Amino acid sequence: MTDSNDNKSSKTGASERLSQVAGHVAPRKRRAAKAKNELPADYSDILGQLESLKTIARSPDTKNKGYVRQKQAGKLWVRERVLELLDEGSFHEVGSVSGTVQWKKLEGTKEEPESYIPSNNVxxxxxxxxxxxxxxxxDFSIRAGHADGALMEKTIYMEKLAVALKLPIIKLVDGSSGGGSVTTIKTAGYSYIPPMPSxxxxxxxLNLGIPNLGAVLGPAIGLGAARVVACHxxxxxxDVGALFNAGPKVVAGATFExxxxxxxxxxxxxxxxxxxxDNLAANEQECFEQLRTVLSYLPNSGTSLPPILPSDDPADRLCEELRSIIPRRKARMYDPRKIITTVVDIGSWFEIGALWGTTAIxxxxxxxxxxxxxxxxxCEVNAGALDAAGSQKMTRHLxxxxxxxxxxxxxVDVPGYAIGTNAERTATMRHGIALATTYFSTTTPVFSVVTRRVYGVAGGVMLDCRDPRMRVAWPSGEWGSLPLDGGIEVGHAAELKAIKDKDKREARYKELEEEYTRLMNPVRTANAFGVEEIIDPALTRKIAVEWLKHVYDELLPSRLFDRANGKIHPIFY
Structure with missing residues (x-):
């Protein structure tokens, strides 16, 4: 009985499997014709909508007033800028169809875009x-760069991406970068307390050392101004750049200018x-080139070493012209930029802030x-005395x-902090001490070459900021608490005042000047180990290259480890 039941069951199972196989190999029946409202299986309808919107975004409306105004002002259109800035073929857009779309309803669930205003930020x-x-x-051609429905979220997303991926971020500012407009109140139906989520x-x-580089390519207003000024x-x-907290109409109403x-x-x-x-460029193209150049010196983040490039300039190249660049007459000036370009790799010097804080380079x-x-x-500006603006410039660079x-x-050739009523009025000591604290709170390695004068607090701060000191001096070096001009009068005021005869007083002054000049021979300082080494200026490049190679090979890897473990916390702002 049991065997008979098992047999039946086995036959039934086999029949079912055979039926299944037959169903697979039998010719398939043709599907019924698509229903009128059936959507395509390959999502070509959605892909088509996306492509339509992207095509509109990529194609300027040459009749649009904003676009016409952009061109009349001599400015590139936003997508022209992007393509000129980036390497050919490397542009990949994020948020490519964000913006305001009016949809036209078709039959059933279908619809198509009827009008589209792209987000005014690419x-x-x-x-x-x-x-x-x-x-x-x-994109200043759309609402002058003021906020729209997608811009804030897009911008915040890119700011977050830069941190998450440790990638440099470039900001091309032309407008308010999504800053507010009074029309937003009408659109939203209420006014709002200004948010600052980005x-x-x-x-x-900034503090993680993720390069943040910006260019002003039009009027940078309000939030747009803040975004570019916040960059490294x-x-x-x-030809087209300007920056302000509020435009001329608002200023006229507030200050009557x-x-x-x-x-x-x-x-x-x-x-x-x-x-x-920081810098001025002739036009937009030169702005892009400066951005590329600055980035070439920087790592992707503070957890990496700066990029090292091949160099054809010999490390041991002698700089013989430096032996005579400092005049023997102390009142004469020289070109400090010539020293820089002679010592560094040929063609590698890139100056930052050349037009402000000109007492410093x-x-x-x-x-x-x-x-x-x-x-x-x-030394060609204010005899090299460090003023408030020069101190701010050096603080920022440190x-x-x-x-x-x-x-x-x-x-180093510093006669001290700037003096006089203008120096006091501009808070030179306040900014000078901010520079001093920055020298002593930063930790990047510093190597000093004393080319001429080192006087006062300013000189001491610059040369004593690292322990042990890494420094050499040239034979032209001179140093002290005060320069002899003025210092002799202060130190010997009573003696000189007591000499009533003018000729005798001048003769005594000359005797003192000669004596102090003889005692200030830099070799005497080296005899007392007051300066570690006086070198032939022609060897400056060789010595500096050797120092820097050691720093990159031995010191910077340890610095990266300390930074990753939270032992050091650089702060830019």
């Missing part, structure tokens, strides 16, 4: 000389000479292909180099 990924970056670019991420980028490095196009143009209010002559913007260069920050005093793990080579 953002995405690309490469600069092979380096991957994220970027944001304002700046948390900006501050994080900023540049303004001389009427008839101001964008340039009058915040053009290059204003902001490239007061330190708000700062920038980036390479030695043996390795990036190095440069600081020098400028923090910049500290953020990016870039060692510093400084050429």
């Amino acid at each position: 953002q995405g990924f690309g490469t600069l000389r092979g380096r991957r970056v994220v970027f944001t670019a304002d 700046f948390k991420h900006v501050a994080e980028q 490095f900023s540049v303004m196009a001389a 009427e008839g101001l143009s964008f340039t009058d209010l915040g053009g290059p002559s204003m902001h490239c000479t007061n330190g708000t913007i 700062v920038g980036l260069a390479r030695l043996g292909g390795r990036p190095v920050g440069i600081i020098s005093l400028n 923090k910049f180099c500290d953020s990016f793990n870039i060692p510093i080579l400084q050429f």
Whole structure:
């Protein structure tokens, strides 16, 4: 009985499997014709909508008033800028169809875009000389760059991406970068307390050493101005750039300054000479080139070493012209930039902030292909005395180099802080002490070359900021608490005052001057180990290259480890 039941069951199972196989191999019946409202299986309808919107976004409306105004002002359209900035073929957009769409309902569930205004900010990924970056670019031709429905979210997303992926971020500013407009109140139906959700991420980028580079390619207004000024490095196009907290109409109503143009209010002559913007460029293309150049010296983040490039300039190249560059007559000036360009790799010097804080010279260069920050005093301006603006400029550069793990080579010729009523009025000591605390709170390696004078607090701060000191002096070096001019009068005031005869007083002054000059022979200081080594100026490059190679090979890897473990915390702002 049991066997019979098992047999039946087995036959039934076999029949079912056979039926299943037959169903697979039998010719399939044709599907019924698609229903009128059936959607395509390959989603071609959705892909078609996306492509339509992208085509509109990529194609300028040459009749649009905003586009016409952009061209009449001599400015590139936003997508022209992006393509000129990035390496060919590297542009990948993020948020490519964000914007305002009016949809036309078709039959059933179908619809198609009837009109489309793209978001007024183009953002995405690309490469600069092979380096991957994220970027944001304002479109002033649409609502002058003011906020729209998608812009804030897009911008915040790109700021977050820069931190998460440790990628440099480039900001091309032309407008308010999504800042407010009174029309937003009408659109929303209520007024709002201004939010600032992106700046948390900006501050994080700056202090993490994620390159944040900006260009002013039109009027940078309000939030747009804030975004570019917050960058590690900023540049303004001389022909179209301007920057201000509020435009001429608002200014006229608030301060009664009427008839101001964008340039009058915040053009290059204003902001490239007061330190708000670092550099000036002739036009948009030169702005893009400066952005590429600065990025070439910087790592992707503070957890990496600056990029090292091959160099054809011999590390042991003698700089014989430096032996006579410092005049024997102490009152005569010399070209401090000539010293910099002679010592560093040929063609590698890039100056930052040349038009402001002109008592100081700062920038980036390479030695043996390795990036190095440069600081020098400028004896051709105010005899090199360090004023408030020069101190601010050097403070910013020290923090910049500290953020990016870039060692510093400084050429020191400083008679002290600037003196006089203008120096006191501009808070020279306040800014000088801010510089001093920055020297002593940053940790990037510093190598000093004393080319001439080292006097006062300013000189002491620059040379004593690292322990042990890494420094050499040239034979032209002179140093002390005060320069002899003025110092002799102070130190021997009673003696000189007591000599009533003018000729005798002048003769005594000359005797004192000769005596002090003899005692200030730099070799005497070296005899007392007051200076570690006096070198032949021609060997400066060789010595600096050797120092920098050791720093990159031995010291910077340890610095990266300490930074990753939270032992050091560079702060840019």
